[in-house]
Amino acid sequence: MKRIGFLACETTLPGAGERRGDAFEHDLMVGALAPALRDHDLELDVIDWEAPISAFAGLEMVVLGTAWNYQDKSKTFLARLDELEARGITVCNAPDTVRWNITKSYLRELSENGAATIPTLWREIVTYKGALEAMEVFETDRIVVKRQIGAGAEGQELLVRSALPDAGWSFGHPAMLQPYLPAIASEGELSFIFIDGELSHGVRKHAAKGEYRIQSLYGGTESVHTPTAQEEQAARAIIAALPFDPPLYARIDMLRSDDQLLLMEAEMIEPYLYPVQGPLLGERLAAAIAKRVHQ
Ligand SMILES: Nc1ncnc2c1ncn2[C@@H]1O[C@H](COP(=O)(O)OP(=O)(O)O)[C@@H](O)[C@H]1O
Ligand SMILES: [Mg+2]
Structure with a gap:
């Protein structure tokens, strides 16, 4: 059976000491993806991205998963992705996409390409x-x-x-x-999850009382959000503004201002993809992965 690596980090991996407060999101992602991949004759291997290179031997592909500690070692992270690719392992999203997405100045480029972004x-x-x-x-x-x-x-x-x-x-x-933007405290932040450029599902994320950050680490919660046609169009316009073909996965985070949805982030490195709010996420991601490795 072909094997797909799911890159995690020391604090999202189960059983390796104390886990991050949001490590349950790792479990939900793996729980959605692993069984769906099995239906395509693919096995999911969860690996610390910092593990010795020998741990990656025999993998067909790696997805960037829950490598949520790369920010302060982004050069090492990128070097690891390049190293995997050089060994013939498909890296998704591609190292070039990650390199482009790692510095938020990409938002400037998208804005120049006509995307509606938060003024910055x-x-x-x-x-x-x-x-x-x-x-x-x-x-x-x-x-x-x-x-x-x-x-x-x-x-x-x-x-x-x-x-x-x-x-x-x-x-x-x-x-x-x-x-x-005050919408964060009323409507909340909207996320649109795209797999291979197709909208999978929407999520609405709310901050805890007295907080403005919606991340679960700060008590944020999320709910299913069915995008309106206008919202879907706004999110698709961001995908269309990318300077490359739509990647395997992208999460478009948006916030409303004056009735218009503005881009906060286009996450293409290791976004949490909210499988609970999108019950078909695992199957869709697995099918897109299978398409890549079985071709
Ligand atoms: N301009 C803003 N107005 C209101 N809330 C914001 C704004 N920018 C960020 N936030 C809040 O802070 C969180 C983190 O900001 P974000 O730009 O998404 O960075 P990160 O890459 O750290 O997720 C957002 O999810 C949102 O809750
Ligand atoms: Mg964010």
Whole structure:
């Protein structure tokens, strides 16, 4: 039976010490994908992406799974993906796609290609003064400052004019600044999951009370969301704006502003794909994988 690797990391893998608070999402993904792959005569092997290279011997393909610790070692991560590819293992999504997606400046390119994105200022350094300037530019009292290389809202800060940090404050990473969009607290964030460019399902993600980050690590919850025709069109327009063919999987995260859905992120590295809200996800992903390895 051909084997497909599912890249995990030391804190998402079961049985390797203390797991992350959201490791249950790893279990849900594997639980959806493994049985669906078996129907295609494929076996799923869950592997730490940092394992010795010998652990990958004999795999046909790897999917990037729950490698949720790559942010601070992105060069090593990319080198590993290249190494796997050089050994004849298909890597999905492709290393070039990952390289493009790893720095959020891809949002700039998509916006130049006509995608509707959240207004953003790009800064190598953000000081207190720079934060105030962003509030002026966006005519708002609340801004979100994010890392240009980041995931899981790590290192992100919400700055509010009535409770500013002290004048010596600065942000420790190359940054992107955005107006805080209040829709996050009302409608929530909408995600659209695409497999090989086809919409699989939609999800609505809500933050916990008093929080604005929707990630499960911060108490966020999600529910099934059936996209309207207009929403589907907005999400498809993002896929169409990609500078390459639609990848195996993509999660398009959007937030509404003035009745328009704006792109927050187009996640093509190791997004959680919400199999609980999309019961056909496992089958669709398995079929797309089978198409690649059985051809
Ligand atoms: N402009 C914004 N307005 C309101 N909430 C935001 C904004 N940007 C980010 N957030 C919140 O922070 C979370 C993380 O931001 P995101 O851009 O998705 O980065 P990450 O790559 O870390 O997931 C989002 O899921 C959302 O809950
Ligand atoms: Mg996100």
